[in-house]
Amino acid sequence: MRIERVPFDHPDAMVLRDAMVAEVVSVYGAQRDRGTSGMPTGIDAATVLVTLVGYDGDRPVAHAVLRRQGDEVEIKRMYVSPDARGLGAADALMAALEAEARTREAVRIVLHTGDRQVAAVRTYERHGFTPIPVYEPYVGMPASLCFEKIL
16 A cells, blocks of 8 residues: 555545545435535645545555644545455555654644444544544534544
8 A cells, every 4th residue: 555645636535535425425314415414524725734645556545634623633534445445545544644743743633533434433443543522613513423642
């Protein structure tokens, strides 16, 4: 698995983000559809510190963004294509994200996920993330779970 930094609007990153959003909407339905939930689901490109894409050979199979969320550093849009799950892409992304956060002298990393994303929660816990109260802007978003890792 090769992890590369790419621009936020890189075509491979955009395709993987779209796939992630489609998967989340298929799991949660309208409660994760920006048009009906009223909750923020987009990423302001100005807040993005780094966009990472994981490649299996030349094939883009994994994606994550590290962004500023207020005073925090937050993981967003972490996704591994279903056909690439179990190949170590999530572990490679997590290691790269943590390294990126450390280079920015972050004290902790936070993230938001959903209660039906059991494999994602297991990945985060395996990498030392622990549950925290739901933080803004996710307060009031159904099925929300938030985590932190102290660096």
